[in-house]
Amino acid sequence: MSSRESFRQIVRILETDVDGELPLVYGLSEVKGLGYAFSLAVCRVLGLDPRQRTGFLSDDTVKSIEEVVRNPGKYGIPAWIYNRRKDYATGQDLHLTSANLIYYVKEDIEREKRIKSWRGIRHALGLKVRGQRTRTTGRTGVTVGVRKKKAAQQPQGKKEQG
Secondary structure, X not given: XXXXXXOOOEEEEOOEEEEOOOEHHHXXXXXXOOOHHHHHHHHHHHOOOOOOEHHHOOHHHHHHHHHHHHOOHHHOOOHHHOOEOOOOOOOOOEOOOHHHHHXXXXXXXXXXXXXXXHHXXXXXXXXXXXXXXXXXXXXXXXXXXXXXXXXXXXXXXXXXXX
16 A cells, blocks of 8 residues: 555544644644644654644544543643643643533633623623723724715705895
8 A cells, every 4th residue: 555545635633624734733733722832742742743744644643642632641741731721610630622622611701701700791791801902993783984964054945146
């Protein structure tokens, strides 16, 4: 079997379709929740070349990548690289991907709305949360422009003599 036959255009990694032409480190970054640094750490742990094309990965390698992403602490990846440190409910350091990440973010926003924190109130009102200016940007709804006044009309009963 030649190397061209083992190449796949699309590789399924962690329930995400990844383009096989991408280098491995960028291909892993396509998965929601995996950034460049975490992808590079996964490559180093497994001894994979980060520049190799994602399409050349075997099924066993994909399974090992998924295992490392699901249990990064077991493979020596430091906790400071995780995307959810000290979880609110459990107190553990987690690394979340795809649907789990979306779920936890929604839960965090709902919790902040419930306790009526400043961020929660801003989320509830649909305003900017992180201190950006709101005077000119972030406007929603109908665009309001400047209107010119109509030309002054003359009273009805009088006509100009001329």
